[in-house]
Amino acid sequence: MPYPIVILALAFILSACTGAVRQQPPAPVESHGQSQGQGSASGSEPEVYAYRPPQTQVAIARPQPSRAVQVLMRRADDQRRAGEHAAAAASLERALRIDPQNARLWNRLAHVRSAQQQFVRVEQLAAKSNALAGADDALVADNWDLIAQARAARGDSSGAAAARRQASVQR
Amino acid sequence: MAAKRGGGAGRKKTVRKARPAKKGTKSRTKGPAAKRRKPNRKTGKGRIGRWLLAGLVLCTLLLGGYSVYLGQAVRVAFEGKRWSVPARVYARPLELYAGARLSAEQLAYELQILGYRKVTRLAGAAQWSQHGGRFSIHTRDFRFWDGAQAGRRLRLQLSGGSVASIVDAASGREVDLLRLEPAMIGSIYPAHREDRVLVKRAEIPGHLVQALLAVEDRRFFEHSGVDPRGIARAMWANLRAGGVVQGGSTLTQQLVKNFVLTAERSLLRKINEALMALIVESRYDKDEILEAYANEIFLGQDGARAIHGFGLGAYFYFNRPLHELQLHETALLVGLVKGASYYNPRRHPERAKTRRDLVIEQMAQQGFIDAATAQRYRARPLGVTARGKLQGHRYPGFIQLVRRQLQRDYREEDLTSEGLRIFTTLDPWDQRQAALGVAGQLNAIEKARRLPTGSLQAAMVIASPQEGEVRALVGGRDAGLAGFNRALDAQRPIGSLVKPAVYLTALSQPGNYTLATLLDDKTVDLKLPNGDRWTPQNYDLKVHGRVPLHAALADSLNLATVNLGLQLGPSKVVNTLEAMGARDDIQPYPSLLLGAVTMSPLQVTQLYQTLAAGGFRAPLRAIREVLDAQQQPLQRYPLEVVQALDPKATFLLTSNLQEVVQQGTARGLQSYLGEGVAVAGKTGTTDDLRDSWFAGFGSDRVAVAWVGRDDNKPTGLTGASGALPVFGRVMQQLQLTPLLQAPPLGVEYHWVDAGGEMISAEGCEGASLLPFIAGSEPQLRSSCAGRGVGGFLQRLFD
Numbered sequence: 001m002p003y004p005i006v007i008l009a010l011a012f013i014l015s016a017c018t019g020a021v022r023q024q025p026p027a028p029v030e031s032h033g034q035s036q037g038q039g040s041a042s043g044s045e046p047e048v049y050a051y052r053p054p055q056t057q058v059a060i061a062r063p064q065p066s067r068a069v070q071v072l073m074r075r076a077d078d079q080r081r082a083g084e085h086a087a088a089a090a091s092l093e094r095a096l097r098i099d100p101q102n103a104r105l106w107n108r109l110a111h112v113r114s115a116q117q118q119f120v121r122v123e124q125l126a127a128k129s130n131a132l133a134g135a136d137d138a139l140v141a142d143n144w145d146l147i148a149q150a151r152a153a154r155g156d157s158s159g160a161a162a163a164r165r166q167a168s169v170q171r
Numbered sequence: 172m173a174a175k176r177g178g179g180a181g182r183k184k185t186v187r188k189a190r191p192a193k194k195g196t197k198s199r200t201k202g203p204a205a206k207r208r209k210p211n212r213k214t215g216k217g218r219i220g221r222w223l224l225a226g227l228v229l230c231t232l233l234l235g236g237y238s239v240y241l242g243q244a245v246r247v248a249f250e251g252k253r254w255s256v257p258a259r260v261y262a263r264p265l266e267l268y269a270g271a272r273l274s275a276e277q278l279a280y281e282l283q284i285l286g287y288r289k290v291t292r293l294a295g296a297a298q299w300s301q302h303g304g305r306f307s308i309h310t311r312d313f314r315f316w317d318g319a320q321a322g323r324r325l326r327l328q329l330s331g332g333s334v335a336s337i338v339d340a341a342s343g344r345e346v347d348l349l350r351l352e353p354a355m356i357g358s359i360y361p362a363h364r365e366d367r368v369l370v371k372r373a374e375i376p377g378h379l380v381q382a383l384l385a386v387e388d389r390r391f392f393e394h395s396g397v398d399p400r401g402i403a404r405a406m407w408a409n410l411r412a413g414g415v416v417q418g419g420s421t422l423t424q425q426l427v428k429n430f431v432l433t434a435e436r437s438l439l440r441k442i443n444e445a446l447m448a449l450i451v452e453s454r455y456d457k458d459e460i461l462e463a464y465a466n467e468i469f470l471g472q473d474g475a476r477a478i479h480g481f482g483l484g485a486y487f488y489f490n491r492p493l494h495e496l497q498l499h500e501t502a503l504l505v506g507l508v509k510g511a512s513y514y515n516p517r518r519h520p521e522r523a524k525t526r527r528d529l530v531i532e533q534m535a536q537q538g539f540i541d542a543a544t545a546q547r548y549r550a551r552p553l554g555v556t557a558r559g560k561l562q563g564h565r566y567p568g569f570i571q572l573v574r575r576q577l578q579r580d581y582r583e584e585d586l587t588s589e590g591l592r593i594f595t596t597l598d599p600w601d602q603r604q605a606a607l608g609v610a611g612q613l614n615a616i617e618k619a620r621r622l623p624t625g626s627l628q629a630a631m632v633i634a635s636p637q638e639g640e641v642r643a644l645v646g647g648r649d650a651g652l653a654g655f656n657r658a659l660d661a662q663r664p665i666g667s668l669v670k671p672a673v674y675l676t677a678l679s680q681p682g683n684y685t686l687a688t689l690l691d692d693k694t695v696d697l698k699l700p701n702g703d704r705w706t707p708q709n710y711d712l713k714v715h716g717r718v719p720l721h722a723a724l725a726d727s728l729n730l731a732t733v734n735l736g737l738q739l740g741p742s743k744v745v746n747t748l749e750a751m752g753a754r755d756d757i758q759p760y761p762s763l764l765l766g767a768v769t770m771s772p773l774q775v776t777q778l779y780q781t782l783a784a785g786g787f788r789a790p791l792r793a794i795r796e797v798l799d800a801q802q803q804p805l806q807r808y809p810l811e812v813v814q815a816l817d818p819k820a821t822f823l824l825t826s827n828l829q830e831v832v833q834q835g836t837a838r839g840l841q842s843y844l845g846e847g848v849a850v851a852g853k854t855g856t857t858d859d860l861r862d863s864w865f866a867g868f869g870s871d872r873v874a875v876a877w878v879g880r881d882d883n884k885p886t887g888l889t890g891a892s893g894a895l896p897v898f899g900r901v902m903q904q905l906q907l908t909p910l911l912q913a914p915p916l917g918v919e920y921h922w923v924d925a926g927g928e929m930i931s932a933e934g935c936e937g938a939s940l941l942p943f944i945a946g947s948e949p950q951l952r953s954s955c956a957g958r959g960v961g962g963f964l965q966r967l968f969d
Binding site: 066067068071072086090091093094098100101109124125127128131132134135 | 268316317640787804809915
């Protein structure tokens, strides 16, 4: 007797399952900063949020400074490799003024500060990167690694261990 | 005369020419009576002779010594004064890249304050032209703190309020990123208020030298310091012209007059002047003298600041470097040499134009330029910028903040004498809109409410949320006035602006409080330690009973807040405030819960910056870098952040603050920024309506506005009717970007019912969608949640 209902229900379930309601975007680490800014009108992977109130789903035209930021990121990388850490930090700070919510930039700045052995700043910047990283697991893991190194360098071995555990959870 | 002396006269005559002091000898050759003198006739003669010789030597020595003394004074003046250049303060450079939000109006303004000349065809550096959204710009060379950027020609296309493309005109290639040079916004002067923009001989335009020769010192390159022929010529020319058209003093004499001597007018001074001019000419060559003259000549007075030198004069009158001035502009400056106050082009434009035209005329008469050129330049308007468009007078409030931050790291002497370059965070466009908005809105409020004109005062601070850079600071309704800086120094009770700290404290305990938790908006009757009874009221004098937490904040209910705060414990609220960046001496009195704590607008901005940055406090700073006179970095002010608050709780609070704007006490903001706009805000009103506050943020700016009276009398304004319109007006002009914050991991949205205790679903009655820290959402499901289609799918995929 309930067969038609069951079949209907199964059909329902099937169709719902195959429609991608919720999935992790692969989001390569480099472009995460860009995908943050795109509203639902983007056409790339759907976003990971559970539900968003109607107001915030209005697609707001935001600047796409990707090229400018990329230029600065590349410059910072070159400067870092050449050992010009202060200059690399200046380039990244300049990029952050253009795209302040770019988790990748905060992470790179943390790396520069790590090379400069400014470990308090490393922890601050990596934490900030994490707060903006969303579901970018690789980036979050990298940030926790930085935090672990910074804590270890400052003699906080238990803190460092906790951070390393966090890093492995993300991987 | 000769008869008296008798025979010896002839001989003496010849002697007299060589040695006039030997007059004494004539008495000795008086004839036979002389023989009756003592045999030491020769010694007598010699003694007086020696006295006179000694006298002569003494005079020579004195004169020589005096010259050496004068020469020393000259040297000290010449070489000592070269180095007292004040510290220069720069605004932030404008970054240009494809996608940058930029309007044509803003770009034109930025170019204007840089002193770029608007032309129809570009002919050199520091010029621009515009056809609709298409800009052609030839930038200047500039040495930034991280390297030099050569000037270049660009074509920039604006479209839809953003930069569409930037192309290098020479190569045709797209430019990915470029900074305009930062505008010089002020100087930090030494105590004696002297200022210089030093120019080298090579930087002095040829037409300026010609103008000087034409009207001040025709034979400058030929004479030796004093020019009697020049004096004669000048007298003649002046007689013929019926007025003073040429000066008789040489440039060297004028230099000496300005440089070394005091202002008394006496013969002695004139003699000194002439002597020193000779000394100067013997020590220094013409180019050095001209350079010193060009850097020393007095050209005007700007309040307490004296304008010396053509370099500074060019900026003061024309807002551009000396080498960019055109002939009619340098002619004006040369005309000022004669009397900077009398010919002040801002006070006496007609006199100034007459004088300038006369200079141009003299240049033509003496053959430096032809008649046609002279006519062309005489026809040009003065071209002087309006007063106060320069350096230090437009941004006194912000410069004061810069000084305070520098004083932590530098001594006053280092700042004012070393030629430092200070690169700051000021955004001139934000500052302009803030200054205009504050002044305009206060006028509007006074008019609408029939308040006495000028009775209201205000302050405003705008900062960048993630990095804590201060973009604009307005210290009073007249932003250009250097007086009491209310943004930094007006300590006022913050009223309801404290409430987010109370609610954040609650939300940081997700086990006990969520946005849906019901609070008690019920009577408060508290006995204070000093025996007084405290019975605060809601603004509408009503008691609302049980209200959800988010509604209590949105409507700024006093009773619910006090009851909540007492449950949490005021000292916990103090901890939250300190984490947000408040000072560390706040007392945990119950009255704190309604904002009986004083802060300045800048301090309040720090609190809201922490919220806007998701709980990461970035100490507000006004300086990015300091370079020394050799362009080497002296100090960097790096980006600092401190994770002070839990990002998840901060997200919930920020979401609640958006509700304040969409439905709560700040809903008036929507008429400025758009209906349903996603901007966080909080109104603040104090007792008897003495202080009106508004604090708010979008994704690119956080700002605080305060409106009140300096004498602390009530204004009759609430936060919503006073400070909110100031904020709204300014942010509308700046096109504040709304919030587009993704919830952090661990925060989820759920539909909850009106009672806040049960999960509901979309479409159910009284349901609202709220963010929750994972695990803190209600566990019970309402029946509606179970039945609806939405509920079915939700159950399936949870």
